[in-house]
Amino acid sequence: MEDILPIRLVHLLLHGLTALLVAPLIPGLINKVKALVAGRQGPRILQLYYDLAKLIRKRAVFSRTTTWVFLLGPIATVTVGWVAALIVPFGHFPAPIRFEGDAIFFAYLFGVARFLTVLSALDTGSSFEGMGSARELTFSALAEPALFLGFATLAKYSGSISLSGMLASPQFTLSRVMAPHILVLTAWFIVYLAENARIPVDDPNTHLELTMIHEVMVLDHSGRPFALVLYGSSLKLLVLGALILGPFLPRTHYWWLDWVAFFGALAALAVAVGIVESIMARFRMNKVPQLLLAAVVASAFAFTLLFA
Amino acid sequence: MSQRRFTPLRNGQAMPLARLEELDIDAFRDEILQSVKEGQRLACLCATPDLRVFAVLAEDQGDRLWVGQTRLQEPCFPSITPQCPQAHLFEREMAEQFGIVPAGHPWLKPVRYHRSWGTRDAWGRTEAPVPGVTDFFQVGGDEVHEVSVGPVHAGVIEPGHFRFQCHGETVFHLEIALGYQHRGIERALIGGPHPLSLKHAETASGDSTIAHAWAYCRNLEGLAGVTVPPRSEWVRGVALELERAANHTGDLGAMAGDVGFLPTSSYCGRIRGDWLNLSAAVCGSRLGRDWLKPGGLRQDLEPELARELSPRLAQAWYDTNDALELLWGASSVLNRFEAAGLLDPEQARDIGLVGVAARACGIRRDSRVDHPFGPYGEHPVTISLAERGRVLSRGWVRWKELQESRRFLAEALDALADLPVDAKPAPLPALMPDALCISLVEGWRGEVLHLAITDGKGCFARYKIVDPSFHNWFGLALALRGEQISDFPLINKSFNLSYCGHDL
Numbered sequence: 001m002e003d004i005l006p007i008r009l010v011h012l013l014l015h016g017l018t019a020l021l022v023a024p025l026i027p028g029l030i031n032k033v034k035a036l037v038a039g040r041q042g043p044r045i046l047q048l049y050y051d052l053a054k055l056i057r058k059r060a061v062f063s064r065t066t067t068w069v070f071l072l073g074p075i076a077t078v079t080v081g082w083v084a085a086l087i088v089p090f091g092h093f094p095a096p097i098r099f100e101g102d103a104i105f106f107a108y109l110f111g112v113a114r115f116l117t118v119l120s121a122l123d124t125g126s127s128f129e130g131m132g133s134a135r136e137l138t139f140s141a142l143a144e145p146a147l148f149l150g151f152a153t154l155a156k157y158s159g160s161i162s163l164s165g166m167l168a169s170p171q172f173t174l175s176r177v178m179a180p181h182i183l184v185l186t187a188w189f190i191v192y193l194a195e196n197a198r199i200p201v202d203d204p205n206t207h208l209e210l211t212m213i214h215e216v217m218v219l220d221h222s223g224r225p226f227a228l229v230l231y232g233s234s235l236k237l238l239v240l241g242a243l244i245l246g247p248f249l250p251r252t253h254y255w256w257l258d259w260v261a262f263f264g265a266l267a268a269l270a271v272a273v274g275i276v277e278s279i280m281a282r283f284r285m286n287k288v289p290q291l292l293l294a295a296v297v298a299s300a301f302a303f304t305l306l307f308a
Numbered sequence: 309m310s311q312r313r314f315t316p317l318r319n320g321q322a323m324p325l326a327r328l329e330e331l332d333i334d335a336f337r338d339e340i341l342q343s344v345k346e347g348q349r350l351a352c353l354c355a356t357p358d359l360r361v362f363a364v365l366a367e368d369q370g371d372r373l374w375v376g377q378t379r380l381q382e383p384c385f386p387s388i389t390p391q392c393p394q395a396h397l398f399e400r401e402m403a404e405q406f407g408i409v410p411a412g413h414p415w416l417k418p419v420r421y422h423r424s425w426g427t428r429d430a431w432g433r434t435e436a437p438v439p440g441v442t443d444f445f446q447v448g449g450d451e452v453h454e455v456s457v458g459p460v461h462a463g464v465i466e467p468g469h470f471r472f473q474c475h476g477e478t479v480f481h482l483e484i485a486l487g488y489q490h491r492g493i494e495r496a497l498i499g500g501p502h503p504l505s506l507k508h509a510e511t512a513s514g515d516s517t518i519a520h521a522w523a524y525c526r527n528l529e530g531l532a533g534v535t536v537p538p539r540s541e542w543v544r545g546v547a548l549e550l551e552r553a554a555n556h557t558g559d560l561g562a563m564a565g566d567v568g569f570l571p572t573s574s575y576c577g578r579i580r581g582d583w584l585n586l587s588a589a590v591c592g593s594r595l596g597r598d599w600l601k602p603g604g605l606r607q608d609l610e611p612e613l614a615r616e617l618s619p620r621l622a623q624a625w626y627d628t629n630d631a632l633e634l635l636w637g638a639s640s641v642l643n644r645f646e647a648a649g650l651l652d653p654e655q656a657r658d659i660g661l662v663g664v665a666a667r668a669c670g671i672r673r674d675s676r677v678d679h680p681f682g683p684y685g686e687h688p689v690t691i692s693l694a695e696r697g698r699v700l701s702r703g704w705v706r707w708k709e710l711q712e713s714r715r716f717l718a719e720a721l722d723a724l725a726d727l728p729v730d731a732k733p734a735p736l737p738a739l740m741p742d743a744l745c746i747s748l749v750e751g752w753r754g755e756v757l758h759l760a761i762t763d764g765k766g767c768f769a770r771y772k773i774v775d776p777s778f779h780n781w782f783g784l785a786l787a788l789r790g791e792q793i794s795d796f797p798l799i800n801k802s803f804n805l806s807y808c809g810h811d812l
Binding site (some may be wrong): 012034037038039040127128130132138199200203205206207208209210211219277278279280281282283286287 | 399453454455456458461462463477563566567568569570571573574575638640641644645647792793794795796797798
């Protein structure tokens with residue numbers, strides 16, 4: 001049924017619009033949940049859209065020590081977010097771009113973005129940004145095995161190393177969720193928190209430059225480049241969210257209901273992130289590697305279990 | 309025994325300068341070194357423009373202060389700091405204010421980067437230097453990197469400059485350069501008291517308005533020979549404890565915020581406002597400005613108002629308790645607090661740490677108990693102690709002090725509800741000429757010391773203010789050694805020292 005052309009077009013259209021427009025809702029939702037738990041009213045859910053509109057109208061200020069490299073980070077963040085959004089399936093419909101091995105391509109797209117963000121951070125010559133870069137690279141190197149072992153598990157299970165094959169495979173249903181899936185979900189949720197600089201790994205709200213990890217690398221951006229940074233990080237929340245939710249979305253008999261389920265699950269993920277941030281303190285920096293290693297171990301177990 | 313040559317004095321008691329023996333510098337030094345060795349504390353060391361140097365030693369177990377003075381023949385004396393680290397900042401201050409060189413001081417640098425009060429400072433400068441432009445301690449080696457923070461910070465806080473010598477994430481050494489908030493308060497007080505003097509004292513550190521105002525008032529009352537009616541003393545106690553409650557609540561909330569624990573952080577932000585509003589209900593100012601005045605109170609706390617405040621106090625306490633139970637119940641928070649900011653009690657004693665930070669190291673030091681003033685003589689408070697000198701200990705001491713403040717406040721409001729209002733205080737008589745008065749007040753941060761010296765006409769010849777931050781900033785630098793640089797904001801918040809109180 002899904003091969004019928006008009007429905008394919010509707011899917012493509014929905015996919016494109018979601019990738020372009022929906023992302024800034026997720027941080028808005030997380031912040032709303034945090035505010036409500038803390039007994040505050042909080043900013044509105046659409047706040048990031050307003051912020052972006054404001055920043056686009058603002059002029060950027062560039063430090064005299066920076067060069068054109070400084071702009072690579074913001075540009076790469078958004079570009080990579082969009083390309084990745086075209087590779088990852090939203091729900092159970094295969095993504096617009098898919099090929100064997102795109103999972104690895106997907107993972108290293110974010111590697112490229114991180115590399116360029118680090119370059120632009122180092123371009124400022126600030127000691128904070130250097131520290132933040134060192135932290136970000138250390139932690140992402142530890143998060144990567146968890147991501148890849150998760151990929152390996154799903155690839156073994158579905159017989160495909162394309163994200164569309166792994167996440168949107170027709171034979172997958174909720175009733176077949178097994179121990180390996182639960183382990184992968186656990187591991188990837190930790191990776192999700194780490195990659196998106198959320199508590200307990202990083203604190204997106206802190207104004208204390210010495211404790212920041214990701215935030216400090218973009219401290220010098222302003223105006224439009226900063227709008228790109230903010231939009232790019234919300235894209236990352238969306239794209240990685242679609243990745244970790246993919247294997248667990250229920251499959252219904254109506255294509256539109258699949259979309260509803262996808263958006264519902266995305267909202268639930270945002271609420272979960274908001275609740276985690278509300279009920280626990282951030283880890284001490286030297287404890288973060290232990291958390292990430294726990295994620296690696298969980299996904300390694302998931303992979304081993306498939307051979308049992 | 310020692311102490312023969314220094315003169316004993318009680319907190320808030322005035323004394324003619326003639327009763328002070330003028331020691332020669334060697335005897336003066338020996339007295340200080342010997343007394344500190346015996347466990348006393350150098351609470352103040354300051355000079356006057358005519359090269360007299362005064363020292364105040366606090367004997368915390370004996371409710372006594374020992375005052376000594378010496379007159380220097382030339383602006384130079386052998387430094388006390390190598391044997392008594394408590395003197396290090398006082399000596400740097402004298403070098404900057406009056407060009408008195410403490411020969412042999414291990415790290416002689418300006419404190420506040422202002423122009424000398426005389427013709428030149430100890431470095432021969434006649435113009436005001438730029439704050440923070442100076443040599444900093446550096447650790448050599450390829451693997452060491454330096455991080456410099458401030459004076460402009462990412463948050464809305466006071467300006468201060470911090471230099472970290474780091475090995476990866478580990479801090480080897482932190483050096484703190486302040487002075488950006490210098491307003492010249494001590495100089496402005498010379499020739500006083502004039503109409504603005506109380507204002508100057510109140511704004512020495514705005515978050516400790518009551519503590520500084522009270523210390524100032526007690527000096528004037530001591531020098532004028534006036535006793536304050538007991539009811540007014542009760543109200544001053546209420547003012548001080550409300551200030552303590554508001555700041556401790558705010559600090560615990562801010563510490564929660566620094567580890568990203570949102571519920572307590574948001575609740576305490578609001579509840580701090582509730583405490584401040586109790587002050588505002590009495591005197592019209594959330595910070596307690598214009599509440600006290602020499603001789604008594606500017607705004608009394610009438611019996612009806614006391615009855616009205618009691619339920620509001622109970623409610624504020626109920627909310628505070630709730631928010632903090634969340635904090636102490638979160639293992640992720642305790643884990644962060646427990647792991648960071650160790651300050652060795654031995655070092656804390658050596659550098660003369662005061663206040664919450666000292667009590668968190670297990671040092672029994674609280675001027676409300678050691679040198680009782682106002683209502684604390686008849687209605688004592690218990691000292692709140694913790695042992696381990698970590699962030700958790702400093703938080704815990706605040707928590708225990710909050711409980712104690714609340715108990716005191718409830719008792720005071722009950723008593724005030726039945727006491728008739730005092731008559732308005734009469735204007736103070738003239739101050740005792742050629743005299744000296746020292747007053748200690750335990751503000752929420754620690755011991756606030758004011759030292760007033762009058763000239764032949766009964767005007768201030770010298771007015772010295774020692775905010776607790778002046779003693780404690782160096783404690784923060786020591787607490788950072790070997791810690792993670794990412795924990796600096798948390799450790800800093802657990803001390804929560806005043807920049808303007810240091811810079812004056």
